[in-house]
Amino acid sequence: MNITESAIPFTEVTSEYDYEGSTTMGDYEGGEICNKAAVREFRSYYEPALYWIIVILGAIGNTLVVWIYTHFKNRLKAMTDVYLLNLAIADLFFLCTLPFWAADSISGWTFGSPLCRIVSAIYKINFFSSMFLLTCISVDRYIVIVQTTKAQNSKRDRLLYSKLICVLVWLFAAVMSIPEFLFARSKEDDEGNHFCTMVYWNNENNRTKIAVLSLQICMGFCIPLIVMFFCYTNIIRTLLKTRSFEKHKALRVILAVVAVFVFSQLPYNSMLVFEATQAANTTVTNCQEVQRFDIANQVMKSLAYMHSCLNPFLYAFVGVRFRKDVIRLFQHLGCLPTLKNSKLLQGSSHRPSVMSDTETTNALSL
Numbered sequence: 001m002n003i004t005e006s007a008i009p010f011t012e013v014t015s016e017y018d019y020e021g022s023t024t025m026g027d028y029e030g031g032e033i034c035n036k037a038a039v040r041e042f043r044s045y046y047e048p049a050l051y052w053i054i055v056i057l058g059a060i061g062n063t064l065v066v067w068i069y070t071h072f073k074n075r076l077k078a079m080t081d082v083y084l085l086n087l088a089i090a091d092l093f094f095l096c097t098l099p100f101w102a103a104d105s106i107s108g109w110t111f112g113s114p115l116c117r118i119v120s121a122i123y124k125i126n127f128f129s130s131m132f133l134l135t136c137i138s139v140d141r142y143i144v145i146v147q148t149t150k151a152q153n154s155k156r157d158r159l160l161y162s163k164l165i166c167v168l169v170w171l172f173a174a175v176m177s178i179p180e181f182l183f184a185r186s187k188e189d190d191e192g193n194h195f196c197t198m199v200y201w202n203n204e205n206n207r208t209k210i211a212v213l214s215l216q217i218c219m220g221f222c223i224p225l226i227v228m229f230f231c232y233t234n235i236i237r238t239l240l241k242t243r244s245f246e247k248h249k250a251l252r253v254i255l256a257v258v259a260v261f262v263f264s265q266l267p268y269n270s271m272l273v274f275e276a277t278q279a280a281n282t283t284v285t286n287c288q289e290v291q292r293f294d295i296a297n298q299v300m301k302s303l304a305y306m307h308s309c310l311n312p313f314l315y316a317f318v319g320v321r322f323r324k325d326v327i328r329l330f331q332h333l334g335c336l337p338t339l340k341n342s343k344l345l346q347g348s349s350h351r352p353s354v355m356s357d358t359e360t361t362n363a364l365s366l
Contacts (some may be wrong), residue, residue: 034287039294040105040193047105050302051098054309058095061312062088068325079140079162084315086166087133091308094126098305100196109196113185116196120184121177128173128220130308134261135224136165137315142231146238176219179212206279213276221269225262232258257314264307268300 065088069081100111100119109116140162183198200209232254239251274293 043105048102051102058309062091079158082162090126090129097123108194116186117184120180124177125173128176131224132169138228138231209279268304271297
C-alpha cells in the first residue's frame, strides 16, 4: 500500500491498550493502516550486524575488566574500582539481550510474552544501573580530586560505602524496571508479525505511557548528565590550577567521557521526549513522517547501545595501571613473553601519570 504525503491524518489506537510508540500505529480515516513494512525492512538490514558487533566488542572489553578485577584482588581497594566492576557486569548482562533484539529485527519476536518481559526488564535494569554507576564514578572522582583532604580521611569508610551504594543502585534499577514487567508483551500486528513491545493501559491522555517515558528520561539521562557536568566541571577547574605533567591527558580523558555519554545518549533521549510529546498531543499526522520517525528512533537507539562496548575503553583501558595488569595477566597465561624490562611495562612506569597507583589519580583515570 502506497501512502502519499497527502494521506489522511493519523489517529492513535483506541483499543483496550495503548501501544508503545502509538505515533507509529493507528488507523487512518477510512480504515487504512499505516504500513510499517519499510521500517521492518530497514531494521533487518542494519540492526543484526551492528548488534553483533556491539556484543562481540563489549563482551571482550567488559569480560577483560571483570577478569582483571577478579584475578588481581588488590584492585578492589578503591571506591571507583568497585563501581567499575559493577559497571562491567551491568554491561555484560545488557549485551546478553542484544541477540534477542537482533533476531527480532529479522524474523519478529518468536520467544513469547514471558521472555519478552524478562529480556525487556533485564535491559532496563542494566541500563539504569549503568547510568547510576557512571554517575557514582563521577561523584567519587569529584570527592577525590576536588576534596582531597576529605577523601584521604574517609578512605576506608568510602570503600565500605561504595559496596553499599552498589547494592542500592541494583535495587533501584530493579524498581525502575517494574514497567517492563507490567507492560512488556508479545503482540501480533495485522500482517501476522509478532513483536515485543510495551502495551500500556489505555487511560485518559496516555498518562501511564507519559509517566514511564518521563521517568526514563529524567532518571536515565537528565539527572546523570547534570551530576556528571557538575562534577567534571569542578574537576577540570581543579586540574587547571595544577602543574602536573599529565594534566592535559587527564583533561582529554574527562572530555572524552562526557562527549561519548552525550553523543550516545542525547539523540535517543531526544526521540523519547518527542514520543512523550506525541503521546500527550499527537502532531505527526502523515504515514511517511511516522515511518521516518520510526527509522530515526531505531538508529538513535542503536547509537545509545554502543555505550556498553565503549565503557571499558573510556573507564579502564585508558589507565596505565590497568594496562600493566592486562600485560601481566597475558604474561601469566603465556600469551606474552615474561620480560623484566618489557618495553610495555617500562612505558607504563617510567614517568608520572594521572593514572598511577595513588588514590587521587586512581579516581581520576582508573
